[in-house]
Amino acid sequence: MNDMKKSVIKRRKSADIRKDNLQLILSVAEQRFAEYGYNGTTISAIADQAKLPKSNILYYFKTKEVLYKEVLSKILKIWMVDMEEMTAEQHPKQALRHYILLKIKQSKDHSNASRIFASELLHGAPFLRDKLQTDLKTQFIRTCQVIREWIAKQWMNPISPEHLLFMIWSSTQAYADYGLQSSILMGKTELEDDDFETGAELITQIVLKGCGIKLL
């Protein structure tokens, strides 16, 4: 029986072992960091939850900081990718609607990642200040430019693109960050699919109308 187990389960190539373990650790770490923050998370806790000995975690990630940064770097990508899709050629009605929808979806499907990102910003972005100043800023400026072109084409009212983006970010992000608070206030244990939909719909409506975007 033990032999069978060995041949069926344990016979893995080194490369696979590595891949699997990295994946497992990263995923557990993401959960813990989201829930308890960087300082509130211990390697032992991650180890326990991943059902691996602590030393094994340290074997794959030299330090806690390395592990955290690894988690973070995946997150920034997720966070930025949706923005790239907006172009000046699109009409803001579709573009913004689509963007808001993606953002809400992100809050729902990657709530842990979103929350880690938020927590990082909240405490002064000690670990990803550089990336903000380069990668995100570039994309931010580009997107502001897109909005400015929409304004020039009179597809929407002349409003500050920067602050508009902040508003969209924060109100969509809130469904991840403050999902718990929201559900408590609405007397639920957690947000349901419906809530995300209603939220997306409301944000879209208010933003479109608020920006004076005419229906095509």
Next chain:
Amino acid sequence: MNDMKKSVIKRRKSADIRKDNLQLILSVAEQRFAEYGYNGTTISAIADQAKLPKSNILYYFKTKEVLYKEVLSKILKIWMVDMEEMTAEQHPKQALRHYILLKIKQSKDHSNASRIFASELLHGAPFLRDKLQTDLKTQFIRTCQVIREWIAKQWMNPISPEHLLFMIWSSTQAYADYGLQSSILMGKTELEDDDFETGAELITQIVLKGCGIKLL
């Protein structure tokens, strides 16, 4: 010289000493907790910054948790008080504009408090879940009711009061929580008075228009 110091500076009544020290400690603690979170803040760090020995902090606050809760309890009050002003009799145009302005002001003037509150929610509100479920929820329901009456009076479009409040909260709160990110993206070292004003103006405009609130 020393005598003079003693008689001028050090001759304080016990009651005053107590008051002053409590105040000092709470204020320093608020700063540290905002910047580094609960787990990232050490009593020694607070002590150093307050220029008091660690033991002295522990003399006034038995444990770190007690100190943190003390800081928190002040915050929830600040956070809730603005909401109370909105009533069904007011027209939403003035009421919402006023509320948004207050909220932004809060993000500016009490950014530390705001950030601690946000961080607390982000990590599941371990210390103020109870208060949310009682105090804040009561006020929340009341305010939703106010909005519902506005809708009934056709002063604004029929939209979910709950989600509208979430949207207002998050977008105003963002100026505290993500102020740093924002300033980085806009190439500043920190947000200026102008930014808060522009933000408040933009949020107000978008929300009012977005809710279909007619000008009187």
Next chain:
DNA sequence: GAACTTGTTGACTCCGTGGTCAGGTAGTTG
């Protein structure tokens, strides 16, 4: 299957942190 690389792990060290305590000093009260 021998030499080598990669993965695994328990025992250990080191250090920072929350919290205690005992012995002080400064204000208060009769």
Next chain:
DNA sequence: CAACTACCTGACCACGGAGTCAACAAGTTC
């Protein structure tokens, strides 16, 4: 000024967490 209370603080302790290490097991390569 004597007795008392409130305030102050350095020395100390216990604990938990990050990270090391050495020895071993499992896969790989020829």
